[in-house]
Amino acid sequence: MKRALPSILIHTLLVLGAIVTLTPLLWMVSASFMPTGQASSFPPPLLPTHPTLEHYVDLFTRLNLARDFGNSLLVTISVTLFSLVVNSMAGYAFAKLRFAGREAGSGVLVSAMVIPAQVGMMPLFLMVKGMGLVNTPWGVMIPGLAGVFGIFMIRQFAQSIPDDLLDAARIDGASEWRIYWNIVMPVLKPILVTMATFSFLSSWNDFMWPLIVLSDDTKYTLPVALANLVGEHVQDTELMMAGSVLTVLPVLAVFLVMQRSYIQGVLMGSVKG
Amino acid sequence: MSNATSERRQASAAWGFLAPALVLIGVFFFVPVLAGFVMSFTDFDIYAIGSPDTIRFMGFENYRQVVTDPEFWRALRNTLYFVVVGGPLSVIASLSAALLVNAKVARFKGLFRTIYFLPVVTTMVAVAIVFRYLLHPKYGLVNRCARVLHIGPIDWLGNPHWSMPAIVLLAVWKNFGYNMLIFIAGLQSIPDDLYEAAQLDGAGARAQFVHVTLPSLGPTFLFVGIMTMIGQFQIFAEPYVMTQGGPLRSTVSVVMLMYEQGFRWWRMGYATAIAFVLFVIMLIATLIQMRLQGEGRKS
Amino acid sequence: MVGKDKFAIFLPTNEWNPPVIAGLQAGSPLLSDDGTRAAFRDSAFRRGFDWYMNLYFEGLAPSISGNEVANLYQEFARGYFSMYISGPWQLGEFRNRLPAELQDDWGTAPLPGPTGPASGVSLAGGSSLVLYRASKHKAEAWKLIEFLARPDVQLEFWRLSGDLPGRVEAWRDPALQADPNMRAFGEQLTRVVATPKVPEWEQIAIRVQEQVERAVRRAAPPDSVLSDLSTQVDRMLEKRRWLHARRQGGTR
Structure with missing residues (x-):
C-alpha cells in the first residue's frame, strides 16, 4: 500500500531514523577516545582530535573495571545456565507430562506474571540478608534462577514434541530423566538458545536488584559500578563514555551474533502474550 | 507396562x-x-x-500516609506523565519505524531493523549516562542540533519543565525498536487480499492505512500498549542515573520513591505500601486500557 | 568577579551541606528535644537560612545544581565562580586539573562566620567511628579505635591516602604545617560541629536540601519552605519520640 509513496522519501526517512538511533552510541564511542576535557568544549566536537586510549587504561588499572566486568560475567553466565536447566525442566513437564494439578499449577504461575517484583522486594532483601547472601554474587542471582516467562516460553515450544517419540522411549525402558536429557533437550535447543540470549541480556543489564543487594564495590556488577562511578567522575565525560562502551559492548556483541533467534523469541513471546 | x-x-x-x-x-x-x-x-x-x-502494627496507617503524602502524588504524577506522554510517543515511533522498514520499496530491511533494535539491548545505566552528556545545555549534541533549528538552548536536566521530556526522549529512543518488531510482525500478518480489495474499491494509500492497516493491527496495539505501560509504570534506572530525581524532585518516579524509602531510609513498611498502591494502580490502568481498546475495536 | 555568567560563589542546589552549615553558624541545633523534634522554625535557623537565600537572590550564587556544571574545575578556571565550599580531598584534584598557569592563583581558607572567625563553624565530614552495643569484640574494636586515633597513625594514614588527621596533635607535623592550603583545613578543624546523631539524619539532610532548593528556585516562599520542612522532619521522627516515651515509661 506504500507503493504510492516515492521510494526516495522512504529511504530518506529510514536513513534519518538510523542516524538518530545510532548517534548516541557512536558519540559514546567517539567521546571515549577523546582526550580529557575535549568533550566539554564548545562547540561540542564529534570526533576526537587526538584519539587516546588513556580512559580505557585508567578504567582497567586505577578503577578496577576488569573486576566489575568479571563480577558481571560470573553472575550473568551462572544465572543463564542455571535458569535454563530449571526452566526447561518445568516447561517440559507442563507441556508433555500428564499429572494432576497441571492446570492449577500453571494458573498460579501466570498470576506471578501479573504481580510486579517490587511488592516483594523488601522482604526478599531481608531474606537474602538473613541467609547471609547480601553482598555476594548469590544474592544477585537469586531472583533470576527461575522465571515464569522462561517456563512458559519453553512450554509453548515443547508442546510441538510428538508424544509418540516420548512414548516409544518409555516402551524402550528409558527413565523420565533420560528422556528429558537425551531426547527433549536436543529438540528444545532452538528455544534454549533464544532463552539463553534473553537471560544473558536481561541479567547483564539488570540494575535495581544488584544495586540493592551489593554494597561493597569489589562485588559490584558493571551497571552498578558505572552508576557509582558517575557520582564521583561526572566531570570526566570521556572516562564515563569509555566505561559505558565497556558495559554495552558485550550485550551488543551477543545480540548481533544471536540476532535471529533473539528476534524470534521476542515475536514468540508477543504472539502468545 | x-x-x-x-x-x-x-x-x-x-x-x-x-x-x-x-x-x-x-x-x-x-x-x-x-x-x-x-x-x-x-x-x-x-x-x-x-x-x-x-515493630508496631499500624493497620492502614501506611496506606493513609501514602495517599496523603504530596511526595507520593508528585512521584505518581511524574510516572503518569511518563506513561501518558511517553507511551503514545513510543508507540507512534515504533509504528512509524515498522511501516518504513516494512514498506514494499524499502531495501536493506534487515539492516535497518537491526539498527533500530540496537538501543533495546543496550544497558540502561550506560545509555542514561550517555544521554546525560548529550542533553548538556552547553556541550550536548542535542542542543547543538536544536540550535540549528533556532531552538533553545534548553537546560534539559536542570529545568524542572524539561527534565521529564528528557527522560521520555531517552525512553523512546531506547525502547521503540522492541515494539517496532512486534508491529512488523503484525503488518506482515495482514493478508494482501485485504489491500487488493481496498484498491478495487478505489481506496488510496491513506484510506488503506486507516481502513485496513490500523484495524488489522488492533490486537497488536492492545498487546504493545499494555506491555509498554506496565514497563513504564516501573521506571527506575532512567531518573536514578540521569537526574537522581531532580531538579526539584521533578523526575522522581513511584518506584524510585519506593527505593528511597525502602533501601535508603529503611522505611520498609511504608515502602511496601507504596509498592502495593502502585500494583493496584497498574491493575486498574490495564483493565481500563483493555476495556477502552475492546470498545474501540467493536465500534 | 561578579557579572553576567560570573558568580562569587557556587553553592550547588543539590547539596545539603552548605545550607546546614549556614544554620549551624547562626547557632541552630537543627534538632531539639534530644533529637526528636525539628528545630528549623526557630529564629536561629531562620537567620542562617535568610542569609543563605540572599546569596542566591542577590545574584552572588547561581541557582543551579552540581549536575548542571559539566566540569567543576574547568568552570572554576574560566571564572564562572570564584569560591566553592569543599573538603581537603579536593586539594589534589585542583592541583591536577587546573591549568598550570593558574596554579598560583588559587588558595583555601576556613569559613568565615556571622560574628567573627570563631563562629565560622563547619561540618567535620564522615568522621565518626562507631562501636556497636551488641558487638562481640568490644575490646578489640576499642583497641582499633585507639590505634586509629593515635596522631602518628593518623599522619601515616594521611601520607598513604590523603585523608586528613582529626587529632589536633597530628596537625603539629611540619609537613602538614608547610602547605598553606592544607593549613586552612587544619584551622577549620578546630571549629567543627557534628550533625545530630540520629539514624534519620541522612534522610533529614536530604529534606533540607530539597526544601532549600525549592526556595532557591523560587518554587515556594521561604516561610512555607521552613514550615514544610519542619512538618516533614517531625513526621520522620515520630518513631523516635515513641521509642523515647517507651523507654521513659519503663515498658519493655
Whole structure:
C-alpha cells in the first residue's frame, strides 16, 4: 500500500531514523577516545582530535573495571545456565507430562506474571540478608534462577514434541530423566538458545536488584559500578563514555551474533502474550 | 507396562521436574510477596532491623500516609506523565519505524531493523549516562542540533519543565525498536487480499492505512500498549542515573520513591505500601486500557 | 568577579551541606528535644537560612545544581565562580586539573562566620567511628579505635591516602604545617560541629536540601519552605519520640 509513496522519501526517512538511533552510541564511542576535557568544549566536537586510549587504561588499572566486568560475567553466565536447566525442566513437564494439578499449577504461575517484583522486594532483601547472601554474587542471582516467562516460553515450544517419540522411549525402558536429557533437550535447543540470549541480556543489564543487594564495590556488577562511578567522575565525560562502551559492548556483541533467534523469541513471546 | 503405572510414573517425574522451579519461585517470589503484604501494615523501619520488638502494627496507617503524602502524588504524577506522554510517543515511533522498514520499496530491511533494535539491548545505566552528556545545555549534541533549528538552548536536566521530556526522549529512543518488531510482525500478518480489495474499491494509500492497516493491527496495539505501560509504570534506572530525581524532585518516579524509602531510609513498611498502591494502580490502568481498546475495536 | 555568567560563589542546589552549615553558624541545633523534634522554625535557623537565600537572590550564587556544571574545575578556571565550599580531598584534584598557569592563583581558607572567625563553624565530614552495643569484640574494636586515633597513625594514614588527621596533635607535623592550603583545613578543624546523631539524619539532610532548593528556585516562599520542612522532619521522627516515651515509661 506504500507503493504510492516515492521510494526516495522512504529511504530518506529510514536513513534519518538510523542516524538518530545510532548517534548516541557512536558519540559514546567517539567521546571515549577523546582526550580529557575535549568533550566539554564548545562547540561540542564529534570526533576526537587526538584519539587516546588513556580512559580505557585508567578504567582497567586505577578503577578496577576488569573486576566489575568479571563480577558481571560470573553472575550473568551462572544465572543463564542455571535458569535454563530449571526452566526447561518445568516447561517440559507442563507441556508433555500428564499429572494432576497441571492446570492449577500453571494458573498460579501466570498470576506471578501479573504481580510486579517490587511488592516483594523488601522482604526478599531481608531474606537474602538473613541467609547471609547480601553482598555476594548469590544474592544477585537469586531472583533470576527461575522465571515464569522462561517456563512458559519453553512450554509453548515443547508442546510441538510428538508424544509418540516420548512414548516409544518409555516402551524402550528409558527413565523420565533420560528422556528429558537425551531426547527433549536436543529438540528444545532452538528455544534454549533464544532463552539463553534473553537471560544473558536481561541479567547483564539488570540494575535495581544488584544495586540493592551489593554494597561493597569489589562485588559490584558493571551497571552498578558505572552508576557509582558517575557520582564521583561526572566531570570526566570521556572516562564515563569509555566505561559505558565497556558495559554495552558485550550485550551488543551477543545480540548481533544471536540476532535471529533473539528476534524470534521476542515475536514468540508477543504472539502468545 | 500398564497405562496406570505409566501415568503414575509420569506424575512423579513431573513433580520432580517442576520441583526446582516451583521451590525457587515459591520461596523467592510468593513468600516475599505475601510477607510484603503483611509488612505494609507495620512500621518496619531502621529500628526494626536492629531490634524487632520495635515493630508496631499500624493497620492502614501506611496506606493513609501514602495517599496523603504530596511526595507520593508528585512521584505518581511524574510516572503518569511518563506513561501518558511517553507511551503514545513510543508507540507512534515504533509504528512509524515498522511501516518504513516494512514498506514494499524499502531495501536493506534487515539492516535497518537491526539498527533500530540496537538501543533495546543496550544497558540502561550506560545509555542514561550517555544521554546525560548529550542533553548538556552547553556541550550536548542535542542542543547543538536544536540550535540549528533556532531552538533553545534548553537546560534539559536542570529545568524542572524539561527534565521529564528528557527522560521520555531517552525512553523512546531506547525502547521503540522492541515494539517496532512486534508491529512488523503484525503488518506482515495482514493478508494482501485485504489491500487488493481496498484498491478495487478505489481506496488510496491513506484510506488503506486507516481502513485496513490500523484495524488489522488492533490486537497488536492492545498487546504493545499494555506491555509498554506496565514497563513504564516501573521506571527506575532512567531518573536514578540521569537526574537522581531532580531538579526539584521533578523526575522522581513511584518506584524510585519506593527505593528511597525502602533501601535508603529503611522505611520498609511504608515502602511496601507504596509498592502495593502502585500494583493496584497498574491493575486498574490495564483493565481500563483493555476495556477502552475492546470498545474501540467493536465500534 | 561578579557579572553576567560570573558568580562569587557556587553553592550547588543539590547539596545539603552548605545550607546546614549556614544554620549551624547562626547557632541552630537543627534538632531539639534530644533529637526528636525539628528545630528549623526557630529564629536561629531562620537567620542562617535568610542569609543563605540572599546569596542566591542577590545574584552572588547561581541557582543551579552540581549536575548542571559539566566540569567543576574547568568552570572554576574560566571564572564562572570564584569560591566553592569543599573538603581537603579536593586539594589534589585542583592541583591536577587546573591549568598550570593558574596554579598560583588559587588558595583555601576556613569559613568565615556571622560574628567573627570563631563562629565560622563547619561540618567535620564522615568522621565518626562507631562501636556497636551488641558487638562481640568490644575490646578489640576499642583497641582499633585507639590505634586509629593515635596522631602518628593518623599522619601515616594521611601520607598513604590523603585523608586528613582529626587529632589536633597530628596537625603539629611540619609537613602538614608547610602547605598553606592544607593549613586552612587544619584551622577549620578546630571549629567543627557534628550533625545530630540520629539514624534519620541522612534522610533529614536530604529534606533540607530539597526544601532549600525549592526556595532557591523560587518554587515556594521561604516561610512555607521552613514550615514544610519542619512538618516533614517531625513526621520522620515520630518513631523516635515513641521509642523515647517507651523507654521513659519503663515498658519493655
